[in-house]
Amino acid sequence: MIIVTGATGTLNGATVDHLLKRVPPARVGVSVRDPERAKHLADQGVRVRQGSYDEPAALRHSFADAEQVLLVSSSDATADVVAQHRTAIDAAVAAGARRILYTSAHGTGFDTPYPPLAIHAATEDHLAASGVAWTVLRNGFYGDLGQLLGPWQATGVIAKPADGPFSWVDRRDAAEAAAAILASDSPFDGPVDLTLPSPVTLADFASAASELTGRHVDRIVVDDEKWVADEMANGVPEAAARFTLSMFQATRTGHFARSDSKLSRLLGREPRSVADQLADQIAG
Incomplete structure (x- = not known):
């Protein structure tokens, strides 16, 4: 059986949807905080059990009979996330899983200004020491384009701190690739980098936005401290602004410049480009 955590979330919810196109529902189980939110999966024949990274016994029960367990990284900002991940890995080992997979991030390491990457690195270390086969899905950045780019559709500018090359992947592509890996013979x-064929910059987003809309969209570089001050003036807590700034700082050190073709091979096509993703944003 293939067990997927976080299956009521956006990423692993889409992973389960893709997985069900590849394997019978009787081979799929999900471990979720609230089983009621996974009723649509139970109705399709998926095994639904309650599990939480804070409840080792419940996790072990939800992982029972697993050949593979896919662990989504915790999004609990108030928790000791590394401890949560270790609990989940240990529960999968105790349940007898033959392979553990984890949604990590491209560029993971301890030598980066972007804090989440050290969390992923610590989790990967624990996974590598677990004694069972393991895979980490090092996804490129994904998420809300509005947060990445700001209100460019209204202002005609992408005004952000200096950046460097990085991969912004479509979450749907990351989910499809995860399903392909889970269903593969x-x-x-070890680590699997899931990135665009070539990295992009915010200037590339501005160029694509200009072409899509037929009006010029400027990429304006804002000084780091001025950008933080502007964010705070708009009601963003300083800690949150500096956290986001650290992502831009990590890109401009070349930390995310490396690309890989694995995502394209797993999808059997080119992943959605930044232009494709912007077109979806414009369409609403």
């Missing part, structure tokens, strides 16, 4: 051992 071939093992994927």
